[in-house]
Amino acid sequence: MTAPDQTIPAAPQAPAGPAVPETVAETVAVATETVAAGRVEVLVRRLDRAVAPPAYAQPSDAGADLVTTQDVTLAPGERAVVGTGLAIALPAGYAAFVHPRSGLAARHGVTVVNAPGTVDAGYRGEIKVVLINTDRSDPITLRRGDRIAQLVVQRVEHAVFRDVDELPASVRGSGGFGSTGGFGSTEGPGAGVGAGTPGGAGRESGGVRPRA
Numbered sequence: 552m553t554a555p556d557q558t559i560p561a562a563p564q565a566p567a568g569p570a571v572p573e574t575v576a577e578t579v580a581v582a583t584e585t586v587a588a589g590r591v592e593v594l595v596r597r598l599d600r601a602v603a604p605p606a607y608a609q610p611s612d613a614g615a616d617l618v619t620t621q622d623v624t625l626a627p628g629e630r631a632v633v634g635t636g637l638a639i640a641l642p643a644g645y646a647a648f649v650h651p652r653s654g655l656a657a658r659h660g661v662t663v664v665n666a667p668g669t670v671d672a673g674y675r676g677e678i679k680v681v682l683i684n685t686d687r688s689d690p691i692t693l694r695r696g697d698r699i700a701q702l703v704v705q706r707v708e709h710a711v712f713r714d715v716d717e718l719p720a721s722v723r724g725s726g727g728f729g730s731t732g733g734f735g736s737t738e739g740p741g742a743g744v745g746a747g748t749p750g751g752a753g754r755e756s757g758g759v760r761p762r763a
């Protein structure tokens with residue numbers, strides 16, 4: 552494998568990202584080091600060889616930056632599906648989440664429509680970012696190599712969904728959006744979305760009753 556001539560740095564101001572192992576021995580060494588450091592190894596396939604693997608700009612960052620592989624101009628209110636040039640294989644029990652970058656959001660109103668986008672462990676296609684320009688007057692142009700989003704890798708539980716007739720009581724009950732007050736809600740618990748549905752807010756009935 553030859554090194555790419557022109558790699559798009561994932562985080563230009565950050566220290567260089569992880570070196571890409573070139574041989575089997577290097578790959579094994581990197582994997583061993585990763586496990587020893589208590590980190591999860593994520594295999595990255597660079598569909599666009601000029602794109603570096605995702606990198607954390609700071610050691611304590613939760614998200615690794617993703618870049619766009621294309622120039623894109625978004626008019627006010629316009630959205631676009633943008634390629635990152637990367638595909639990954641996550642270990643079973645993990646997912647990766649495509650989050651907006653706060654700086655882009657605060658300065659330009661650019662965010663991720665489906666935030667956070669969910670990348671399933673079994674997905675092998677290119678990671679795409681669904682961007683939208685929420686600014687009401689200014690278009691924005693993003694250039695190939697610009698950092699547009701961040702990828703957060705997390706362990707996820709697989710639930711066993713058990714069908715029951717009643718749920719255990721809780722302090723919140725079925726009080727939904729806004730039921731704890733604020734934004735004009737003056738009626739307290741039970742006023743929010745969800746109140747009044749079967750088994751409503753403040754319900755006192757007891758434990759789980761399995762479906763007969």
Ligand SMILES: O=c1ccn([C@H]2C[C@H](O)[C@@H](COP(=O)(O)OP(=O)(O)OP(=O)(O)O)O2)c(=O)[nH]1
Binds near residue numbers: 668680
């Ligand atoms: O921001 C995102 C979100 C998803 N994906 C990829 C990875 C994910 O595994 C796949 C499907 O995403 P999701 O399950 O969210 O989409 P869906 O609309 O529910 O599609 P599907 O029916 O294929 O699950 O698309 C991305 O590349 N970027």
